[in-house]
Amino acid sequence: AEDGYKLWLRYDKIDNPVLIEKYRQLIKGYSFKGNSPSIKVAEKELNLALNKLLDCEIQTLDNLRSNVILAGAHKNITLNLPEEISNKLKTIGDEGYIIKTFETEGKRITLITANADIGVLYGTFHFIRLLQMQSDIDNLNIVESPLIKLRLLNHWDNLDRTVERGYAGFSIWNWHLLPDYIDPRYKDYARANASIGVNGTVLTNVNANSLVLTKQYLKKAAALADVFRPYGIKVYLTARFSAPIEIGKLSTADPLNPEVRKWWKEKAKEIYELIPDFGGFLVKANSEGQPGPQNYGRSHSDGANMLAEAVEHYGGVVMWRAFVYDNNVPEDRAKQAYNEFKPLDGKFKDNVLIQVKNGPIDFQPREPFHPLFGAMPETPLMMEFQITQEYLGQGTHLVYLAPLFKECIESDTYAKGAGSTVAKVIDGSLDNHALTGIAGVSNIGNDRNWTGHLFGQSNWYAFGRLAWNHNLTSEQIAEEWIRLTFGNKNEIVEIIKNIMMPSRENTVNYMTPLGLHHIMGWDHHYGPAPWIKDKPRAEWTSVYYHRADSNGIGFDRTVNGSNAVSQYHSPVSEIFNSLEKCPEKYLLWFHHVPWDYKMKSGKTLWEELCNHYYAGVDSVRSMSKKWKQLEGKIDSELFDHVSMLMKIQEDEAVWWRNACVLYFQTFSKLPIPEGFEKPD
Numbered sequence: 001a002e003d004g005y006k007l008w009l010r011y012d013k014i015d016n017p018v019l020i021e022k023y024r025q026l027i028k029g030y031s032f033k034g035n036s037p038s039i040k041v042a043e044k045e046l047n048l049a050l051n052k053l054l055d056c057e058i059q060t061l062d063n064l065r066s067n068v069i070l071a072g073a074h075k076n077i078t079l080n081l082p083e084e085i086s087n088k089l090k091t092i093g094d095e096g097y098i099i100k101t102f103e104t105e106g107k108r109i110t111l112i113t114a115n116a117d118i119g120v121l122y123g124t125f126h127f128i129r130l131l132q133m134q135s136d137i138d139n140l141n142i143v144e145s146p147l148i149k150l151r152l153l154n155h156w157d158n159l160d161r162t163v164e165r166g167y168a169g170f171s172i173w174n175w176h177l178l179p180d181y182i183d184p185r186y187k188d189y190a191r192a193n194a195s196i197g198v199n200g201t202v203l204t205n206v207n208a209n210s211l212v213l214t215k216q217y218l219k220k221a222a223a224l225a226d227v228f229r230p231y232g233i234k235v236y237l238t239a240r241f242s243a244p245i246e247i248g249k250l251s252t253a254d255p256l257n258p259e260v261r262k263w264w265k266e267k268a269k270e271i272y273e274l275i276p277d278f279g280g281f282l283v284k285a286n287s288e289g290q291p292g293p294q295n296y297g298r299s300h301s302d303g304a305n306m307l308a309e310a311v312e313h314y315g316g317v318v319m320w321r322a323f324v325y326d327n328n329v330p331e332d333r334a335k336q337a338y339n340e341f342k343p344l345d346g347k348f349k350d351n352v353l354i355q356v357k358n359g360p361i362d363f364q365p366r367e368p369f370h371p372l373f374g375a376m377p378e379t380p381l382m383m384e385f386q387i388t389q390e391y392l393g394q395g396t397h398l399v400y401l402a403p404l405f406k407e408c409i410e411s412d413t414y415a416k417g418a419g420s421t422v423a424k425v426i427d428g429s430l431d432n433h434a435l436t437g438i439a440g441v442s443n444i445g446n447d448r449n450w451t452g453h454l455f456g457q458s459n460w461y462a463f464g465r466l467a468w469n470h471n472l473t474s475e476q477i478a479e480e481w482i483r484l485t486f487g488n489k490n491e492i493v494e495i496i497k498n499i500m501m502p503s504r505e506n507t508v509n510y511m512t513p514l515g516l517h518h519i520m521g522w523d524h525h526y527g528p529a530p531w532i533k534d535k536p537r538a539e540w541t542s543v544y545y546h547r548a549d550s551n552g553i554g555f556d557r558t559v560n561g562s563n564a565v566s567q568y569h570s571p572v573s574e575i576f577n578s579l580e581k582c583p584e585k586y587l588l589w590f591h592h593v594p595w596d597y598k599m600k601s602g603k604t605l606w607e608e609l610c611n612h613y614y615a616g617v618d619s620v621r622s623m624s625k626k627w628k629q630l631e632g633k634i635d636s637e638l639f640d641h642v643s644m645l646m647k648i649q650e651d652e653a654v655w656w657r658n659a660c661v662l663y664f665q666t667f668s669k670l671p672i673p674e675g676f677e678k679p680d
């Protein structure tokens with residue numbers, strides 16, 4: 001049985017007898033040059049993979065012969081290499097790599113080389129992936145390097161091992177047994193992340209506990225850092241702004257107070273003594289009740305710069321989150337982060353990144369891109385995506401998120417004219433930033449298969465692949481993941497791809513079509529509850545967002561409404577502002593639209609809304625039908641796991657549809673269109 005523990009690193013024996021024989025001919029052995037920990041783990045990984053995939057003992061060779069893999073950093077390869085290799089190495093930085101087949105002295109060599117040993121590890125994983133996908137390896141010529149520098153998972157893991165918005169069990173960090181007991185899972189976590197190029201991990205929740213910054217816990221974090229180091233993964237921690245009070249016995253955490261600044265500097269020194277390559281801090285401040293510089297009348301830049309100063313000497317960074325909104329500010333929540341941060345552009349130290357969620361509200365099934373992208377040219381902006389499906393069916397719905405990620409990064413901000421995509425903002429190419437980053441809120445827990453829903457693995461995978469290269473398509477990534485997870489039978493690959501590719505749009509349809517947002521259940525954020533009102537904060541209700549009334553539905557963010565459209569550059573602002581031009585997928589995000597408004601299809605808004613909700617349910621049903629075709633063709637344990645979850649998803653799609661259609665009908669007072677089953 002296959003419980004999914006091995007993720008995309010399964011290394012099952014190649015099931016094609018011709019191909020396996022061919023691979024055995026082409027790979028007679030390997031030779032790794034260098035002896036750093038990264039080279040050692042690369043060699044170990046290749047050994048494991050080859051012996052399993054090719055089902056025969058493949059060993060290291062001392063003397064080069066034909067048909068071997070030669071792997072090592074450029075400086076450790078004594079062979080005369082073709083000149084083009086040295087030229088290309090100059091362009092690929094420390095993490096890039098080259099995989100190249102060439103002949104020398106009559107021998108055929110597959111070279112995996114890089115400027116640094118970590119690049120060799122990444123190249124080794126790439127080579128293994130080629131075999132897993134049964135690709136042609138006769139004549140390889142691959143040059144790769146990441147487009148974004150910091151590629152991080154953000155764990156929202158608490159020290160008591162609960163995980164905020166986690167749906168896959170408890171935290172994999174066993175704080176109680178650390179630092180002495182090293183769960184083998186930590187190494188598998190590092191292998192999986194390195195295989196997709198993730199190079200950093202924030203171990204703890206942004207709703208932070210100061211305790212993690214005490215010596216006792218820092219030693220535990222250091223033990224994890226030791227496991228991750230060979231895999232090129234740095235450890236980062238969340239810093240609670242009030243830590244100087246809570247664990248430092250100071251009376252204030254005012255960022256301009258000299259004692260406070262000294263405390264953070266000493267804390268940084270203590271951390272770097274234990275974790276010499278500590279990555280830095282992630283901070284949620286003055287947001288949802290978290291302490292921050294504004295408690296002392298200071299700005300976000302005062303706070304961020306104080307921490308940045310403490311870690312700069314060691315090469316550390318501060319990732320300061322832009323997820324702020326305040327009930328006491330009489331302003332559309334979607335506008336608040338921009339209003340707070342835009343005026344601070346240029347005021348942050350060089351080692352500060354501002355971490356911005358993909359959309360202006362909060363990880364909804366669909367949001368337009370966040371207006372801060374393109375609005376702060378002097379500041380490196382990091383993308384924060386959510387891999388865990390807080391608002392997308394959590395642990396039970398199959399939703400492949402690459403299309404959501406891609407939709408956002410391909411959006412054009414027009415900050416410097418056409419082609420100023422969000423991708424170019426975050427990869428630094430638009431405004432010439434060398435320090436760049438992207439983070440994904442992790443969906444990992446201690447469930448046997450790591451992510452609860454098996455298809456959650458595809459979202460972890462997709463995040464890493466896109467963080468490395470945002471030009472990959474959703475379809476390419478889906479295809480890779482399917483082949484690595486379910487094998488290479490084309491029929492199976494096609495069925496699963498046809499399930500994954502439309503799955504995000506399906507979910508938008510049965511949850512929040514046409515630009516609706518934040519109409520889920522109070523606090524738990526799971527099922528539908530568009531009726532939520534009377535909560536401590538208006539922005540925690542649903543009625544704040546959909547604004548349904550007898551005239552129509554939607555949040556007016558045009559120049560006549562909250563004017564959130566003005567935060568976008570022209571012509572995006574005019575397009576969003578125009579009822580006719582606004583893409584219908586964002587219609588109710590920007591406009592309050594009459595129920596009888598004629599949509600592009602010729603149907604009224606009410607009919608179209610119903611159409612989307614019903615189409616969402618239908619698509620989940622057809623997804624289940626497709627999945628059933630796999631019975632007996634894939635591992636039965638995996639088949640049953642997904643089948644049972646799909647049943648839940650189907651029931652809940654109906655639940656969402658019925659709840660929303662019936663509730664909105666109390667305002668529209670219009671009948672459910674002909675031909676649709678009756679909601680109850």
Ligand code: GCW
Pocket residue numbers: 156164165206207284288323362363
């Ligand atoms: O979406 C909200 C979540 C909170 C989360 C917060 C944030 C970590 O409901 O659970 O807190 O976003 O991103 O800070």
